[in-house]
Amino acid sequence: xxxxxxxxxxxxxxxxxxxxxxxxxxxxxxxxxxxxxxxxxxxxxxxxxxxxxxxxxxxxxxxxxxxxxxxxxxxxxxxxxxxxxxxxxxxxxxxxxxxxxxxxxxxxxxxxxxxxxxxxxxxxxxxxxxxxxxxxxxxxxxxxxxxxxxxxxxxxxxxxxxxxxxxxxxxxxxxxxxxxxxxxxxxxxxxxxxxxxxxxxxxxxxxxxxxxxxxxxxxxxxxxxxxxxxxxxxxxxxxxxxxxx
Numbered sequence: 521x522x523x524x525x526x527x528x529x530x531x532x533x534x535x536x537x538x539x540x541x542x543x544x545x546x547x548x549x550x551x552x553x554x555x556x557x558x559x560x561x562x563x564x565x566x567x568x569x570x571x572x573x574x575x576x577x578x579x580x581x582x583x584x585x586x587x588x589x590x591x592x593x594x595x596x597x598x599x600x601x602x603x604x605x606x607x608x609x610x611x612x613x614x615x616x617x618x619x620x621x622x623x624x625x626x627x628x629x630x631x632x633x634x635x636x637x638x639x640x641x642x643x644x645x646x647x648x649x650x651x652x653x654x655x656x657x658x659x660x661x662x663x664x665x666x667x668x669x670x671x672x673x674x675x676x677x678x679x680x681x682x683x684x685x686x687x688x689x690x691x692x693x694x695x696x697x698x699x700x701x702x703x704x705x706x707x708x709x710x711x712x713x714x715x716x717x718x719x720x721x722x723x724x725x726x727x728x729x730x731x732x733x734x735x736x737x738x739x740x741x742x743x744x745x746x747x748x749x750x751x752x753x754x755x756x757x758x759x760x761x762x763x764x765x
Contacts, residue, residue, distance in 0.1 A: 522568060524593040525741060526550035526586065528576050528634050529603030531558035533705035534655065538600055538734040543569055545738065550589040552576065552634075553603070576603045576630030586637040595645045598741045599638035601631050602655040607669035620669050627673035628680070635684055635695075642693045649692030649745050653737060654681045658701035658753070658761050678751075685750060694748040696740055701755030702726060703733040726758040 525542055529535035531553035539562055542549045548568040551559040556573040563569030570592050572585035590596055607623035608615055635652055642650030656677050663671035677697065684695035704727045736754045743749065755761055 522546050522548050523597045524548040525598040527600045528552045531555050534733050535602045537730045538737050541734040541738055548593045552585055576634055577625045579633050582633050583637050590641055596641045598651045600653050600737055601634050603630055609666040612668045623669035624673055628676050643691045652695040653740050654697045656697040656699040658699055660699050692745050694745055696749045697751050699753045700733045701761055702759045703728055703730045705730055726756040728756040
């Protein structure tokens with residue numbers, strides 16, 4: 521039986537690149553995102569792909585997707601808890617409470633809902649255990665300007681990761697976090713375009729290929745359950761993270 525993983529936010533960006541890499545590696549991959557058509561496009565030609573359209577903020581939809589995947593794959597070895605959004609940019613006085621709550625709902629509550637479903641499956645399956653990999657961000661450590669919604673949620677993800685890692689020990693459930701800096705995705709391209717519009721003379725930021733982030737997730741996923749990477753930072757070498765500020 522092949523190993524199995526669910527990827528949330530699988531329709532684009534880091535999620536899509538990671539899903540394709542795991543499919544190429546022979547894993548059974550559950551694809552969760554709101555939009556079904558992009559998931560179908562990723563799954564085309566891969567008999568081990570399981571399309572699971574769901575909004576990560578919808579508790580019932582996520583639980584149903586995990587149950588459907590378990591029935592198809594037999595067990596859940598890994599969750600890549602990746603779905604997220606940046607939200608509106610600006611100083612805190614320009615951000616509405618509704619917009620802040622919307623980002624919290626996706627980036628934190630949605631991650632909680634998916635992790636809860638994975639933990640439940642891993643705790644009750646036989647043999648017991650599995651791995652949860654939460655997608656944090658460089659912003660889990662150091663913010664970009666005007667990123668109060670995104671940065672606050674990504675700091676919270678670190679607390680979620682550490683708590684699951686601790687609570688999962690008796691059940692052989694490992695939990696780690698990958699913090700990715702400047703992987704070239706549509707989300708990053710949008711941030712770069714916005715920054716260039718505000719400061720046309722600024723140099724383009726250093727970026728890395730998104731495939732490198734996917735390779736790092738695969739490395740974490742392939743570890744035996746007796747070994748855990750609690751935190752991994754992978755970033756464009758010259759991006760302003762160390763020494764920022």
